[in-house]
Every structure is written in structure tokens, then in C-alpha cells.
Amino acid sequence: MxxxxxxxxxxxxxxxxxxxxxxxxxxxxxxxxxxxxxxxxxxxxxxxxxxxxxxxxxxxxxxxxxxxxxxxxxxxxxxxxxxxLGLTQDWSVAITGAGNLGRALANYGGFGTRGFRIAALLDADPAMVGHEVAGLQVRHIDTLEDVVAKENVSICVIATPAAAAQGVCDRFVGAGVTSILNFAPMVLNVPDHVDVRKVDLSIELQILAFHEQRKAGGDKGPEWVGALDQ
Amino acid sequence: MxxxxxxxxxxxxxxxxxxxxxxxxxxxxxxxxxxxxxxxxxxxxxxxxxxxxxxxxxxxxxxxxxxxxxxxxxxxxxxxxxxxLGLTQDWSVAITGAGNLGRALANYGGFGTRGFRIAALLDADPAMVGHEVAGLQVRHIDTLEDVVAKENVSICVIATPAAAAQGVCDRFVGAGVTSILNFAPMVLNVPDHVDVRKVDLSIELQILAFHEQRKAGGDKGPEWVGALDQ
DNA sequence: TCCACTTTGTGCGTGCATTCACAAGGGCGT
DNA sequence: ACGCCCTTGTGAATGCACGCACAAAGTGGA
Missing domain, CATH: 1.10.10.10 (Winged helix-like DNA-binding domain superfamily/Winged helix DNA-binding domain)
Structure with missing residues (x-):
């Protein structure tokens, strides 16, 4: 055994x-x-x-x-x-996806305050590259491996559309990143030695909806159940 | 049978x-x-x-x-x-805070797709009121009670700075909201019948940092690595 | 010095979550 | 019709998490 x-x-x-x-x-x-x-x-x-x-x-x-x-x-x-927690050293973080969420994260003060430094903000859209967000110039996704190596990135944040997330994830893992914070609404496939934490906005809402329904519905089966049943 | x-x-x-x-x-x-x-x-x-x-x-x-x-x-x-999960009915959601995060949430497609409808986007800044975000006009926070009553809001999202979160939370609870999704980095104080779910970006990063430090081996801190077995 | 008071650190019981392993049940080919 | 093979649904075992309740330990006052 x-x-x-x-x-x-x-x-x-x-x-x-x-x-x-x-x-x-x-x-x-x-x-x-x-x-x-x-x-x-x-x-x-x-x-x-x-x-x-x-x-x-x-x-x-x-x-x-x-x-x-x-x-x-x-x-x-x-x-x-x-x-x-390992906050006595500074961790370089790379954020991928300069959309609404990515920009929100880059601007989020809580990141920079203690222990974390945003090393780069990456995006696949050439039109977005070069724009300044939170004091950072958006860089093209093709520089991912460079950024990880030069800035010694070991934690990355994925804030891309779901369709792009796995590809970006694979590149980060290939470049040596071993911790990923994933905002894309999908399950990432990674090797065992890589940690992934997931933040999923719609899942949180759905959990709230469940409890809300229970509070509203109460004890017996709601009437619309029968109406919609099959 | x-x-x-x-x-x-x-x-x-x-x-x-x-x-x-x-x-x-x-x-x-x-x-x-x-x-x-x-x-x-x-x-x-x-x-x-x-x-x-x-x-x-x-x-x-x-x-x-x-x-x-x-x-x-x-x-x-x-x-x-x-x-x-209660997704066969539509839930009206009110988002407070039209900053980077609030706008990102309003634009997040996953909300609108199934079961959830963003009823309003509220902000305390008069300069922000009236701007259009994701097809919604930003409304002033003073209309909170109106919005909750008229739109039948039972789930709200708090995306304000930490300092404003408890006040906004209290107003929502007072208006009858019983489910809250909190993005502000603080602990909300609510009555027992109200559900709060917390999404905290910096906490997730800190948890990753902990594991990352562990993976990096005992090369950093004191070496009581395997000694805590008791 | 000694005692009363405060607060930590933890042993222990309880309940939940996870996983294994397998019997029960249903489809499908012959 | 019959038996084989597949997959579900679940008893049972294990492990983790939580919270009570209390002994241990340190402080401050007399």
C-alpha cells in the first residue's frame, strides 16, 4: 500500500x-x-x-x-x-489582459502596497500596447517570456477572456511561473507543481442566488417548478 | 417503485x-x-x-x-x-462603485448572460453620475433605496473603497437587500439574515505568496522545515 | 512574596467533507 | 431472453475544521 x-x-x-x-x-x-x-x-x-x-x-x-x-x-x-506569508520579500507580479478587469487590478492599490510589485501589464491587442495604465506601459503578450525572465516573475494574474486563458497559462508555466491567480471563467489545466487560485465572479453570484432563492422560497416547492417541469 | x-x-x-x-x-x-x-x-x-x-x-x-x-x-x-441554483428566474443586481472595478463588473459578460440582470450602477461621485457604462447610466448613490425598491433588487455588489463599504452595506440592508457580494477589502458587519460573500484580490495573492515561498524551499527563512511534527 | 486576575495555548468532542470501493441498476449485443 | 459490461448512487472509513472549556502562564497589586 x-x-x-x-x-x-x-x-x-x-x-x-x-x-x-x-x-x-x-x-x-x-x-x-x-x-x-x-x-x-x-x-x-x-x-x-x-x-x-x-x-x-x-x-x-x-x-x-x-x-x-x-x-x-x-x-x-x-x-x-x-x-x-512570505511578504518580507517583494514578489513580482505580471498581469495579462488589459481590459476592464486587468486595468482595475493594475490600479488596485492593495497590490502595490505591501509585498507585491506589478512588473508588467500584458495584452494581445496591438492597439492596446503602449497605453499607460497605473504608471505602467502595456506590453505585448509576445514579451511574456522576456518579462518573466527579466523581472523574475513567479506569480501571474490572468485577466483575459476565457478563450485565451489556457494559452496564456501554458506560456507562463513554460516560462517558469508556478503561481497563478485566474480571473477567467474556466478551469485551467496545469502541472502538479503549479498552484492556481480562482476568482470567479459569476460563481459567487450563483451561490448567492441559491441562498436567496431558499430565503424567498422557504419550505415548500415553489409553484413555478411545476410549470417549468419538462 | x-x-x-x-x-x-x-x-x-x-x-x-x-x-x-x-x-x-x-x-x-x-x-x-x-x-x-x-x-x-x-x-x-x-x-x-x-x-x-x-x-x-x-x-x-x-x-x-x-x-x-x-x-x-x-x-x-x-x-x-x-x-x-435559482437561475430559472432573473435576479436584479445593483452594483455600487463605478470605479475601475465597478465598471469592469458591469462590463463582465458573464453576469448578464444567464439569470442575472444589472439593474443599476451607483456611485457617490457627482462627476461620475450620468456617464454611460455597459449600456447603463451611472446613478447617484442617493437613489439607492429607490433603485432597490423599484427594480426589486435582492442581490447587490459592493465595489467601493473600503472606507465607504460599510455605509453602503448598511443602506442596502436597510433597503431590504439580503445578499451581498463584497469586493472592498474589509469585513462587513451585517445582521444574521444577510448573506455576504467576499472576493478579496490581495488575500488571494498573499495565499499564493505563501505557497510560492514554500516552494522556493527553506533558503529564505529559518530552517525549522521539517521540525514541527510534535 | 504571594495572590487574584487576565489571557493564551490546546486537548477533546462533534460534525462536515472527501474518497474508496462496490452493489444495484440499466443498456446492448448476441 | 439472457448475460455481459458499463456507470450510477451510496455505505463506510478517514481526515480536517471548528469551537468549547480549561489548565498553564504571566502580570500587577498589596
Whole structure:
């Protein structure tokens, strides 16, 4: 048995915890800007919108950085979480697709603030090349491999139409990118060593619609079900 | 025993399943456009990027819509999933924030295609009001309550700066909206009966950075790499 | 020094999600 | 009609996530 070893064990930090660390980090930055020196798990959890026990368990995966009876030192915790997330170094990000979404992402302040630098904005449309967006000149998609190599890009964002996404993805992977944030409404096919995270606007809406229908419909089958049935 | 239970349609679909139904639906639409009449769980799972056993269990929550030895009828399954998600009716959606992101969302084709209609695009900036975006005139935020009432909006999208998000959220909730899709980088405070889904671009990047750092090996931080087993 | 108070870190029970593996069921060729 | 082969639907096992509740640990006051 033991056909194959599944994972190299993520240093013991659960995926669910990793997904919440950025939330805590944001809350801590808010406290830091207000000059708060320390914070209890109860307060921080409240700001971050989670259960305090969950927060303590999450933080315990990083180490024992709190002080019993006092709480957590805000600045120190910011540093520890930043380090764990890999934000103490700068990551070069390449965005593909200079359409509405791509431009919105390039202009999104949250990217540039801490840990991330937009190295390039690429597009396949020659008419778009050369336009300035968020202080960047749009470059042609053919320079993709150059950009990845020269700017040392390891994270890319795909904001192209669905039809172009897989092709762009393949080129990024071929160029050595191993982390992809995909906004195109489709499933990307990548090798095992590449991480893909998906942001899908219409899926989110459909999930909301499901719950909305349930709230409106309530207990019994809605009348239009019978009318439309087959 | 064949038709004695016409609709087992059991209420109580797991949340994880609901989140995947839109994925299946999209895959099925692709198959439908290619004229595929039936599909096996193995094929559909492959297209949707999930495990086939998981897909079958997901679909089994909707009812027994497959045929053993054959698979699932594509059109019929599209209808069943659409109905379950509440997409056989149209939902009016109001988008707040006509900045880069709001305009990108308004122009996003995926919204209008099936089940969703953008009823209004709102903004607080008087200079923005009246501009046409995606065939819609931007309206002032003060008309929010009017729009919600007249257009029967039950789902709203918040694409404002973080500082304005909670205020806009409160107004929507006060006007009767019970489902919110939040793009602002902050935690919204809402009553229990309101559903909020969060799309946070910088959080996704930070999660990628974490895994990217891990892949880069222990060459960066302290080397407690395999030592956290307890 | 000692005690009371505060807050962390975690053992543990519960419930959900995932995956395996297979019996039940249906089509199709002979 | 019959049996083979295919695929669904699901019991069962495993693992993960969450949250309660409490002991451990550190602070501050007397």
C-alpha cells in the first residue's frame, strides 16, 4: 500500500489557517495605524470577524507569540505573519489582459502596497500596447517570456477572456511561473507543481442566488417548478 | 417503485456542494454547445476539474438524474442544476462603485448572460453620475433605496473603497437587500439574515505568496522545515 | 512574596467533507 | 431472453475544521 506520498506536509500550517492569515494581517495593520500596542485574541478576532478560539489556534501554528494575561504585540505579530506569508520579500507580479478587469487590478492599490510589485501589464491587442495604465506601459503578450525572465516573475494574474486563458497559462508555466491567480471563467489545466487560485465572479453570484432563492422560497416547492417541469 | 417518489428533492444541500454546482453548470454548457447529448460522471468531473466520486455525490443531493450504464443527459442536468441554483428566474443586481472595478463588473459578460440582470450602477461621485457604462447610466448613490425598491433588487455588489463599504452595506440592508457580494477589502458587519460573500484580490495573492515561498524551499527563512511534527 | 486576575495555548468532542470501493441498476449485443 | 459490461448512487472509513472549556502562564497589586 502507500501508493505514493501525497504531500511534503505544509510545514504543519493548515490551508484554512493560511487563508485567514491575510485577514488577521489586515486587521493588525489597522490597529497599528491607530497606535494600538497590544491586542487580545478576543479583540483581534472581533475585528477580523472570526471566533477567538479559532484565531488563537491559527496563531499557535506559527509559534507562541502571545503573552498570557496581556495579548499579542501588534507590531511583532505583523512581522511574524508577514514573514510566514512570505511578504518580507517583494514578489513580482505580471498581469495579462488589459481590459476592464486587468486595468482595475493594475490600479488596485492593495497590490502595490505591501509585498507585491506589478512588473508588467500584458495584452494581445496591438492597439492596446503602449497605453499607460497605473504608471505602467502595456506590453505585448509576445514579451511574456522576456518579462518573466527579466523581472523574475513567479506569480501571474490572468485577466483575459476565457478563450485565451489556457494559452496564456501554458506560456507562463513554460516560462517558469508556478503561481497563478485566474480571473477567467474556466478551469485551467496545469502541472502538479503549479498552484492556481480562482476568482470567479459569476460563481459567487450563483451561490448567492441559491441562498436567496431558499430565503424567498422557504419550505415548500415553489409553484413555478411545476410549470417549468419538462 | 419507479415513479412513486417523483421528486426526492431533499432540502439540505451541503455548502461545499452548492459552491461546486456553478462549476458543473459551466462545464455542461460547454458540452451542450458542442452538441454532446450525454456525459458520464468521469468525463464531466474531468472537465470541471474535480474527483468523479465527489461529482456523483454532489449530484445525488439533487436527485437521481443519471442513468446507470449511460451517464447524465446534458440538457436535463443543466435544467436541474439551474433550477436548484435559482437561475430559472432573473435576479436584479445593483452594483455600487463605478470605479475601475465597478465598471469592469458591469462590463463582465458573464453576469448578464444567464439569470442575472444589472439593474443599476451607483456611485457617490457627482462627476461620475450620468456617464454611460455597459449600456447603463451611472446613478447617484442617493437613489439607492429607490433603485432597490423599484427594480426589486435582492442581490447587490459592493465595489467601493473600503472606507465607504460599510455605509453602503448598511443602506442596502436597510433597503431590504439580503445578499451581498463584497469586493472592498474589509469585513462587513451585517445582521444574521444577510448573506455576504467576499472576493478579496490581495488575500488571494498573499495565499499564493505563501505557497510560492514554500516552494522556493527553506533558503529564505529559518530552517525549522521539517521540525514541527510534535 | 504571594495572590487574584487576565489571557493564551490546546486537548477533546462533534460534525462536515472527501474518497474508496462496490452493489444495484440499466443498456446492448448476441 | 439472457448475460455481459458499463456507470450510477451510496455505505463506510478517514481526515480536517471548528469551537468549547480549561489548565498553564504571566502580570500587577498589596
Amino acid at each position: 502507500t501508493s505514493r506520498t501525497p504531500r511534503p506536509r505544509e510545514r504543519g500550517i493548515p490551508e484554512a489557517t493560511v487563508a485567514r492569515l491575510p485577514l488577521y494581517l489586515r486587521a493588525l495593520h489597522g490597529l497599528s495605524e491607530r497606535g494600538t500596542p497590544t491586542v487580545s485574541s478576543e479583540e483581534l478576532a472581533s475585528v477580523a470577524g472570526v471566533n477567538s478560539a479559532k484565531l488563537r489556534k491559527d496563531l499557535s501554528h506559527l509559534g507562541s507569540y502571545g503573552t498570557r494575561g496581556v495579548g499579542y504585540d501588534v507590531e511583532y505579530l505583523i512581522y511574524q505573519i508577514s514573514r510566514e | 419507479t415513479s412513486r417518489t417523483p421528486r426526492p428533492r431533499e432540502r439540505g444541500i451541503p455548502e461545499a456542494t452548492v459552491a461546486r454546482l456553478p462549476l458543473y453548470l459551466r462545464a455542461l454548457h460547454g458540452l451542450s454547445e458542442r452538441g454532446t447529448p450525454t456525459v458520464s460522471s468521469e468525463e464531466l468531473a474531468s472537465v470541471a476539474g474535480v474527483n468523479s466520486a465527489k461529482l456523483r455525490k454532489d449530484l445525488s443531493h439533487l436527485g437521481s438524474y443519471g442513468t446507470r450504464g449511460v451517464g447524465y443527459d446534458v440538457e436535463y442536468l443543466i435544467y436541474q442544476i439551474s433550477r436548484e
